[in-house]
Amino acid sequence: MLTSYILRRSPRALCVRSYASKTTPGAQNAVPDQVTTRAPSTGAAVSSCPPNTILVGLNYMKDQPPMLALADEEYPPWLWKLLDKAELPDDGPGGKAEKRRLRKENRQRIRDQNFMKTQ
Numbered sequence: 001m002l003t004s005y006i007l008r009r010s011p012r013a014l015c016v017r018s019y020a021s022k023t024t025p026g027a028q029n030a031v032p033d034q035v036t037t038r039a040p041s042t043g044a045a046v047s048s049c050p051p052n053t054i055l056v057g058l059n060y061m062k063d064q065p066p067m068l069a070l071a072d073e074e075y076p077p078w079l080w081k082l083l084d085k086a087e088l089p090d091d092g093p094g095g096k097a098e099k100r101r102l103r104k105e106n107r108q109r110i111r112d113q114n115f116m117k118t119q
Contacts, residue, residue, distance in 0.1 A: 047069060051071040
């Protein structure tokens with residue numbers, strides 16, 4: 001009976017992806033073998049978790065060690081600049097800055113027109 005049930009099921013239902021096992025609730029904030037302190041802020045971007053914090057959900061493959069957060073100095077410097085807004089140079093008419101400004105204005109104009117159609 002079980003075999004006939006399996007054969008009637010669609011093939012995609014038979015393929016199941018296995019994820020890593022969950023960590024214990026107390027192990028999320030555990031700091032193994034070290035006590036760390038955070039340096040005072042210098043105005044630069046800093047990570048949101050202290051070093052050696054177990055990052056849950058990043059190790060989705062089975063039998064892999066848990067992912068630990070590194071100290072801010074161990075990450076590459078370009079990582080902290082990803083959230084900064086890109087400043088485009090004003091290169092005159094037809095340049096990138098003007099095209100971006102025109103696209104933004106056009107999108108807003110379309111939104112305003114669509115809003116007025118609903119009124």
